[in-house]
Amino acid sequence: MRVIAFSCVHWMTRELQVDVYEYESPLNYTPFLALCNIIRNDPPDVVVNLGDFTETFWRDNRRAPDAYTIVQLMGNAGIFEFYKLAGNHDRDDGEQFVIIDDVRYEHGHKLAPNMPGADASVDGYVARLRENTAGKKIVHGHSHMPAGPWPLDVGSVTFSQTYGEIIDGEARILSLSGEKKNKAKLVV
Secondary structure: OEEEEEOOOOEOOHHHHHHOOOOOOOOOOHHHHHHHHHHHHOOOOEEEEOOOOEOHHHOOOOOOOHHHHHHHHHHHOOOOEEEEEOOOOOOOOOEOEEEEOOEEEEOOOOOOOOOOOOOOOHHHHHHHHHHHHOOOOEEEOOOOOOEOOOOEEOOOOOOOOEEEEEEOOEEEEEEOOOOOOOOOEEOO
């Protein structure tokens, strides 16, 4: 069985990127569109959107790109199983987790809860995340920092330009960075 799992597209309007997140440069969604083409051209058995796809938390209703709509339609048509999980930015849009072949898939924001006195920096969060998931057969995103193979942190399609692929229980991270012809390269 082949599973493609991705996280943290953060599909949003440029206005939201500037007004809420104060991004100076527009987010680059080219890697996400390339991933949609990879899925369309070589459909896996399962696709898992691990959440933080859109910014529904801020009520940003930017229409999903046609490439992603096609992926959803393929899932609805039974070409592959399709799961949309809830993240912290789209918390009301999807299930909290799914288990496929004894592997748990979830967004990841609940895997390292804030603790009184804990280091609140990004590095502190990632350290707690890695500690809390050590030795577990879990696939997640949220951190935007890919790591693996188990537990598998797929990173972010938009920020780290990575996604996860799990084939018959073997996990790996693939990069969409700078690739041509909608092909990814192996990272881990």
